[in-house]
Amino acid sequence: MNSKINSGSVYVPSDEVVAREIEGELIIVPLTSGVGNMEDELYTLNETGKDIWSRLDGKRNLRSILDQLKTEYDMDSQTIEEDAKGLLEELLIRKMIVEKRSK
Amino acid sequence: MNPSNPTNPNIESLAFNDFPLWKNNGSRPLFAIDLEITARCNNNCRHCYINLPQNDQDALNAELSLEQIEKIAADALSLGTLWILITGGEPLIRKDFEDIYLFLKKKGFLVSVFTNATRISERHIRLFRDYPPRDLEVTVYGITEDVYENVTQVKGSFRQFQRGLNLLLDNKIKTNLKTTATQANKHQLIDITKFCREKGSAAFRFDPHLHLRFDGNEKRNTDIIAQRLTPEDIVELERKDPARMAALEKECTCHDSDSMEKNSHSIDRLFYCGVGFNDCSISHNGLFRLCPSLWHPDFLYDLKAGTLKDAWEAFTPRVLSNHAHRGLTNRRCMACPLKDVCMWCPAHAFLETGDLNGEVAYFCEVAHKRSEKKVEMKT
Numbered sequence: 020m021n022s023k024i025n026s027g028s029v030y031v032p033s034d035e036v037v038a039r040e041i042e043g044e045l046i047i048v049p050l051t052s053g054v055g056n057m058e059d060e061l062y063t064l065n066e067t068g069k070d071i072w073s074r075l076d077g078k079r080n081l082r083s084i085l086d087q088l089k090t091e092y093d094m095d096s097q098t099i100e101e102d103a104k105g106l107l108e109e110l111l112i113r114k115m116i117v118e119k120r121s122k
Numbered sequence: 123m124n125p126s127n128p129t130n131p132n133i134e135s136l137a138f139n140d141f142p143l144w145k146n147n148g149s150r151p152l153f154a155i156d157l158e159i160t161a162r163c164n165n166n167c168r169h170c171y172i173n174l175p176q177n178d179q180d181a182l183n184a185e186l187s188l189e190q191i192e193k194i195a196a197d198a199l200s201l202g203t204l205w206i207l208i209t210g211g212e213p214l215i216r217k218d219f220e221d222i223y224l225f226l227k228k229k230g231f232l233v234s235v236f237t238n239a240t241r242i243s244e245r246h247i248r249l250f251r252d253y254p255p256r257d258l259e260v261t262v263y264g265i266t267e268d269v270y271e272n273v274t275q276v277k278g279s280f281r282q283f284q285r286g287l288n289l290l291l292d293n294k295i296k297t298n299l300k301t302t303a304t305q306a307n308k309h310q311l312i313d314i315t316k317f318c319r320e321k322g323s324a325a326f327r328f329d330p331h332l333h334l335r336f337d338g339n340e341k342r343n344t345d346i347i348a349q350r351l352t353p354e355d356i357v358e359l360e361r362k363d364p365a366r367m368a369a370l371e372k373e374c375t376c377h378d379s380d381s382m383e384k385n386s387h388s389i390d391r392l393f394y395c396g397v398g399f400n401d402c403s404i405s406h407n408g409l410f411r412l413c414p415s416l417w418h419p420d421f422l423y424d425l426k427a428g429t430l431k432d433a434w435e436a437f438t439p440r441v442l443s444n445h446a447h448r449g450l451t452n453r454r455c456m457a458c459p460l461k462d463v464c465m466w467c468p469a470h471a472f473l474e475t476g477d478l479n480g481e482v483a484y485f486c487e488v489a490h491k492r493s494e495k496k497v498e499m500k501t
Contacts, residue, residue, distance in 0.1 A: 042149060
């Protein structure tokens with residue numbers, strides 16, 4: 020997989036989306052043009068996706084998040100890594116997350 | 123950018139209408155709000171129920187301030203609101219329209235705007251391009267100056283409308299077109315429909331139902347009644363619109379014993395239409411209502427004195443539990459098998475007659491004409 024996702028990077032939600040929890044669902048609402056696919060308007064994450072999203076706090080890099088996920092989920096390491104990176108790549112392409120630049 | 127649907131199983135894109143807020147878990151989120159930010163308008167349409175003059179100082183002074191709207195929005199966020207429709211009057215005449223719009227957008231609401239398009243400027247285009255609305259809805263009163271301005275009663279409004287609409291369409295701002303069918307434009311409705319569809323408005327709709335004034339202005343109500351199409355006109359228009367006919371067919375479950383039975387059970391509730399389930403309306407001066415037409419004073423909650431949270435969580439259930447209000451004298455309408463194709467409801471009855479139970483002959487005639495047409499088309 021030719022991923023743009025780097026384990027050493029810190030990813031954070033983009034300023035161009037608002038994430039809201041409504042009725043137990045995590046809803047990502049694009050704010051500006053060019054984010055997501057405006058035809059669809061909303062995005063939801065499933066429980067796993069929601070868990071990964073909640074860890075994008077700007078303090079941890081992806082490697083650290085993956086290490087935590089591997090200890091908490093009863094799933095083989097490779098699957099966890101592929102799924103998490105796949106989700107972040109999807110979110111990155113849709114400009115819903117950005118890579119945090121170090122100061 | 124128009125990426126394909128997500129391929130990762132942990133993320134799903136969905137259209138607003140597919141959002142499963144109505145999952146049956148006993149909760150009652152306030153899903154959508156109609157926010158009338160002004161009752162004033164720069165047009166003076168003959169048929170309109172909410173178009174106080176643009177310079178009406180009392181109406182201006184009564185309008186919710188940006189700060190009050192922010193407070194309402196904060197409650198709306200906590201109540202699960204996803205969609206806010208900014209409407210009026212003409213919302214773009216408010217000097218702080220851009221501030222209101224941006225504030226709501228940045229809080230994560232999907233925002234729609236109803237406008238007559240006459241005030242659309244390059245600045246609005248930049249705003250809508252950078253922060254796209256869910257959609258704009260523009261009413262096309264006519265496609266020639268004489269017809270358009272016969273409806274709006276404002277000289278020069280057609281030119282402004284054309285300019286505004288072209289700006290929106292040229293800049294690909296998501297815009298739906300609609301029209302209101304009145305005596306003043308009925309001879310042009312076919313051309314208006316064609317115009318709207320040619321402009322790419324797949325969601326085009328027309329409305330033949332002219333509501334009476336929110337403020338009860340007698341002179342203006344007389345004008346509105348004079349602008350109403352006859353029941354024959356309405357049915358004829360609907361007959362020419364296959365999508366609308368199909369919808370009416372679905373609604374018109376009349377004349378069968380099952381629906382009669384169902385109706386007889388539902389008449390113990392004053393509001394049988396689903397109001398108060400997941401949406402509400404807020405007037406320019408902060409009055410919370412369960413639907414845009416419900417102006418009976420017993421069912422208004424002043425948001426300037428209270429909170430949206432209280433209005434939704436405490437006041438609304440009280441309104442909905444209003445069983446057989448005042449003896450429910452109008453059992454005839456409530457149990458009528460044509461009620462699903464009739465405009466009659468307690469809210470409209472109050473606007474028309476001053477009585478939640480009042481009967482409205484015009485509504486009755488339209489419903490019966492629709493039913494006759496259905497039978498006629500089946501034979």
